[in-house]
Amino acid sequence: DTGVSQNPRHKITKRGQNVTFRCDPISEHNRLYWYRQTLGQGPEFLTYFQNEAQLEKSRLLSDRFSAERPKGSFSTLEIQRTEQGDSAMYLCASSLVAAFQETQYFGPGTRLLVL
Amino acid sequence: KNEVEQSPQNLTAQEGEFITINCSYSVGISALHWLQQHPGGGIVSLFMLSSGKKKHGRLIATINIQEKHSSLHITASHPRDSAVYICAVRLGGSNYKLTFGKGTLLTVNP
Secondary structure, three states: OOOOEEEOOEEEEOOOOOEEEEEEOOOOOOEEEEEEEOOOOOOEEEEEEEOOEEEEEOOOOOOOEEEEOOOOOOEEEEEOOOOHHHOEEEEEEEEOOEOOEOOOEEOOOEEEEEO | OOOEEEEOOEEEEEOOOOEEEEEEEOOOEEEEEEEEEOOOOOEEEEEEEOOEEEEEOOEEEEEEOOOOEEEEEEOOOOHHHOEEEEEEEEEOOOOOOEEEOOOEEEEEEO
């Protein structure tokens, strides 16, 4: 257990439905990252937050995706009008950036299946 | 071409063998990470390197910045080492996002 939790761990939904995932980082960590991992591939960067500010979004993050970190603590990732191509593992990681040293601690992931 | 390439993609070994997994990258980086992912998804950070060599238990990681290459070695491999090992690089600048390789699936048989 790295101290980063994600909920739910698994989600099955029908195409066109909206889903929301939650990530609770390690409490003192100021950075929070979302990654997506499809079968047989390494994770791909989606977006990241420094405290409550969303500082970068990947071109992978279409208009149907939105992420928030309202008080600089937990974060949510919402996918609207899900498509079968959204099926993947969604990973959250948190870190404390200090003096250019950083280790990202990963959550267990939320596995999404869109039928 | 991926910015981070790992080899081999799959590796099967007998318990006790010395394992080497390689990672090459094509961009300038500020750090390189080796990560371990077990079935079910959990990822654990093993090493972060910006130069030289690091050792933790039976694991050794090396990096050659000039050649843009890193290796992860496992000595006296054990079935519990079976996992996917992922190399990830951090580009320079203030964004610490990681760019990942596809991973190497290691299976260590008893």
